[in-house]
Amino acid sequence: MGQQFLAYITSLANGDLGHSYYYHQDVLTVILDFLPWTLLLTGTALIVSTLLGFVLGIESGYRRGKSLDKTLLAGLMFLNGFPDFFMGIVLLLVFGVVLGVVPLSGALTPYSGLEGVPLAIDVLHHLLAPLAALVLVRVTSAYLLTRNTMITTLKENFILTAKAKGCSERQIKYRHAGRNSLLPVVTSTGLMMPHVITGALFVEIVFSYPGVGWLLYNSLLTRDYPLIQGILLLVTAAVLAVNLVVDLLYSKLDPRVSHAR
Amino acid sequence: MHVDVRHEVAERSAGRAGLILIGLMVALAVFAPLLSPYSPRENTDTPAFSPPSAEHWLGTNDARQDIWTQLLYGARTSLSVGFGVALLSAFISILIGGTSAIFGGVYDRFWMRVVDASIAIPDVIVIILVAAYLRPNVLMMILLLSALSWPGGARVIRAQTLTLKERMHVSAARTFGAGWSHLLFRHLIPDLGPVLVAIMIQDARRAVFMEAGLSFLGISDPSMMSWGKMMQYARVFTYLEVWKWWLLPTGIALSLTLIGLSFTGFALEGVLDPRLREKDDHHHDGGI
Numbered sequence: 001m002g003q004q005f006l007a008y009i010t011s012l013a014n015g016d017l018g019h020s021y022y023y024h025q026d027v028l029t030v031i032l033d034f035l036p037w038t039l040l041l042t043g044t045a046l047i048v049s050t051l052l053g054f055v056l057g058i059e060s061g062y063r064r065g066k067s068l069d070k071t072l073l074a075g076l077m078f079l080n081g082f083p084d085f086f087m088g089i090v091l092l093l094v095f096g097v098v099l100g101v102v103p104l105s106g107a108l109t110p111y112s113g114l115e116g117v118p119l120a121i122d123v124l125h126h127l128l129a130p131l132a133a134l135v136l137v138r139v140t141s142a143y144l145l146t147r148n149t150m151i152t153t154l155k156e157n158f159i160l161t162a163k164a165k166g167c168s169e170r171q172i173k174y175r176h177a178g179r180n181s182l183l184p185v186v187t188s189t190g191l192m193m194p195h196v197i198t199g200a201l202f203v204e205i206v207f208s209y210p211g212v213g214w215l216l217y218n219s220l221l222t223r224d225y226p227l228i229q230g231i232l233l234l235v236t237a238a239v240l241a242v243n244l245v246v247d248l249l250y251s252k253l254d255p256r257v258s259h260a261r
Numbered sequence: 262m263h264v265d266v267r268h269e270v271a272e273r274s275a276g277r278a279g280l281i282l283i284g285l286m287v288a289l290a291v292f293a294p295l296l297s298p299y300s301p302r303e304n305t306d307t308p309a310f311s312p313p314s315a316e317h318w319l320g321t322n323d324a325r326q327d328i329w330t331q332l333l334y335g336a337r338t339s340l341s342v343g344f345g346v347a348l349l350s351a352f353i354s355i356l357i358g359g360t361s362a363i364f365g366g367v368y369d370r371f372w373m374r375v376v377d378a379s380i381a382i383p384d385v386i387v388i389i390l391v392a393a394y395l396r397p398n399v400l401m402m403i404l405l406l407s408a409l410s411w412p413g414g415a416r417v418i419r420a421q422t423l424t425l426k427e428r429m430h431v432s433a434a435r436t437f438g439a440g441w442s443h444l445l446f447r448h449l450i451p452d453l454g455p456v457l458v459a460i461m462i463q464d465a466r467r468a469v470f471m472e473a474g475l476s477f478l479g480i481s482d483p484s485m486m487s488w489g490k491m492m493q494y495a496r497v498f499t500y501l502e503v504w505k506w507w508l509l510p511t512g513i514a515l516s517l518t519l520i521g522l523s524f525t526g527f528a529l530e531g532v533l534d535p536r537l538r539e540k541d542d543h544h545h546d547g548g549i
Contacts, residue, residue: 081520086512
């Protein structure tokens, strides 16, 4: 067994993750085929939900207790209760089956031979529903965090100073209070990464979106063990890499961190 | 400042809504046999895919089974997994987080690195991998989910214990020669109360979600009814009208359970975090 492990590690160092039974190809080649779609989906979902949550959180925290804040808070908390896959199914049923405005599966119209701008539109069209499912469920954590930090930050003295200086409301919201609220949001976005990947996994399955999650599901059904292991390894590595990037971003956002060194 | 946590959570509208939802689900699960004359696996005489009627509140599925009954028994699985994981993982969190704070040193550093490492790993994928090799049952699901969810709680408990252990009564107990287990269970846990409940609610929420998600993927105990599994079966028949009373109610039941847990957790967080309190002390406007 020790020898087996040694052989595994040695070939791993050479970029050899094993051979997929089902696809009859190198595990790495198979995964790389599916990876771009997952990156597209999780990447956009992460960015859109963080930005949206951030802006909504600032607006909501600034108007704490007002009707906009209450509506947003209750609405987003409610949406957050939906599991990703159920949200995906509902969107798929409503917009795909009943209204027929979004495609039911896949990431591209097969054999359409589209190129350039029409291709990009086609990709976006397919991306829309899965992306919406992920964003609707994920936006709450960034929102709640920003809102909570906003509430605490707005009590600080420098906000009073900014008001006294005659800064505009927008400047106070985004430059003074917002920037300080960004820190925990960035950290949690990094920590959210495993959850987003998990969420994407379910959403990809619901929409038959050809990403790594869908591949994992299929490899599970076909009991393609080398492929399952390869995916686990790569996803974990990706999550660790994102955490590193978040740490590095941190010093850019917070001058205190970089000065401390 | 003394805070009557239980009272305050119930007084906030989010907290009240959450508690009512949880209570409702628990009632459905506990009184399942009284609320339905059928058993979840019983093949009734009604034709398959019949729409809701007086005998079958949510119609029947492809195997002529009563969907309402399956929903009730599904609540049992979801809630027992949620409850089991909350208890077990809170216990592990206390044990690891508490002792790390009490002992400190290498022991503390070791466990905190373990916590860091396990937080970075996506748990669904780990469970899928384990489940691919072993056939999961409910007990194993609880063990697995607990094994993956304790680190978050352990970190919080450790931080709390670090401040608590400097308090006078703990130091006093220490001078009398109290051992770590006495310190932890006699002096620290009672003070950890509300925080512990917050952690447990969070763990329960995640566990209910994961159980449903995993059984949706087909990773579940074949002998148990489960919401995720019901949705997995129902999803196949979306081309029929049947999803309206099969897929949708199941998903809504699951979502309401999750929403109940997160609302309660949110209200609790609002009560516990003094920075979020201040303004609310005069008027209880639902923690908002």
